[in-house]
Amino acid sequence: MGVYYVAHLEEAPISGRRRFMAVSNEDVENMAKHSYQEIMREFGHQMLPASHRYTAFVRRVATRIIKAGGMENLDWEFHVIESPEANAFVIPGGKVFVFTGLLPIVKNEDGLATVLGHEIAHQLLGHHAERMSYGQFLSIIQMIVSIFFDPTFSGFNRMFLELGILLPNSRKCETEADHVGLQLMAQACFDPQAAIGVWERMAKLNKFKGSFEYLQTHPSSEGRIEKMRKWMPEAEQKRADSDCQQGRSSSSMIVGHQKITAYPSTIPAF
Template identity: 50%
Template sequence: MLLLGLRQRALVSAQQQRIALGFKLQTRGFYNNNYNRNYRRFGGGYGAEPAWKRRPFWYAVGVTGVSTTVYYQTHLEESPTGRRRFIAVSPEYERMAGKSAYAQIMSEYRRQIVPQNTQIDRYVRRVAMRIIQASKLEGDWEVHVIDSPEKNAFVLPGGKIFVFSGLLPLAANEDGLATVLAHEIAHQYARHSAEKLSAARVLSLLYTLVAIFVDPNAAQAGRAVTTLLLDLPNSRECEQEADQIGLQLMAAACYDPAQAIQLWQRMQNSERMAPPQLLNTHPSTQSRIENIRGWIPSAQMKREAANCPNPELTNSFFGQLGF
């Protein structure tokens, strides 16, 4: 199964490490299982009344709750499909996160980067540039092919595209590759990275407060609950949105959106075992195929509006340009 989530691991892993470290620093010295069971945090000694039983504590909770609600409401934005989502990081911060992830990835795969102007590099670059031009996204775009059997591709904020060579046989043709790259570029078009970074920032603060004022174990339990009820559903929603936007982008770039179904059918045939959709960051392949079927008429209209020639002539034309 195509793992389109590497970009998330690259951007969020460092954030999670800082959060985990923050928990250790915040809770160190405040909690010790070997203390007398009458010990209470911030209680001033043995047998003191716990903080949550005091009136000032609940005043603080109320003020924090109101402030958080106002902050959340004032940072709601509409995605390109009209979905309301919370974004509290600037495009500059998003690009900085992408730049950091780019340095890490280039360091990890520096010996596997396919040289520029080779046949495989030109092939991937040709498809990517057509979709970038159709998206009208600005950025310092770079395209890298990684010589690896992994069936994957991802795009970092700021315009850094990575395609693993193992994906190309599964993509089969330019339309198949365009389906994947348009999906990945659609994540940047919709600022899904900013959405995930914003959620991680708020949740890290919440976990820290729970660890300090309630119990570190409660913070860990809360992390598991929010992952199941918030993180995973939001990730699947972003993936679905990227599928929808990606069809429009590949159609505007004069690729055949109907080919997306064949690409995902090949993906489905290559899958061995996938976790239940409820526990997965991505929708099931079958549900993606069904959704794409419903979006194809709109995407075909987009392609017709772009006055595209037939696919054979289009591919031949761009091929002769040497992209």
């Protein structure tokens, strides 16, 4: 198993982080196709039309980030789901989903760029394939252990593998996407300072605090804010170096969105 693991190590783009990758492009495409079908089956009746102002809002922000990341070659789709859930995600191949419950939290283009920059960074960095690879590797270990040990030990082994490998790797991917996403939004001429406000609002909603972070797939909002402040000079320089003097109003408010005085109770899962 050790030889197999080492043979499938590679460097992640941009960060150069060493990671385990053992799934094919076909595997990722099949997973993405299945996920897309499941999402459309569950939420298709809640999708806003492509002509809706919210869908146009998402498309406008995402397109700038996609261009900054040099990913125009993908077959991008933009879907907005009418639901109080505060969530957004991108599945492999460029399918973007945003729930309307997220809009009161992001507030404007810069805020939405914070979230979409993060999600599009996952696509750019190949994190979906990485997570699939680690999941398959742990399943193989679990299968081998189950052959030689009783089911009780096998169950504990799976738990320790998830706590020791899967969850830490997931948090590394999330932090990497935070960093790259911040640079993408800045390069796309959005205000990176908006990211601080977004994550501060997330922190008010977050039920889990830093002491339980090791049990989460995502870093705590407080930890994210601290890192965002550390990365901010780099992002500000990235924006200054970009051609951002075209009169864009990157902080324009969501068109037609009513003022909302209370945030949704659903915890985001970026």
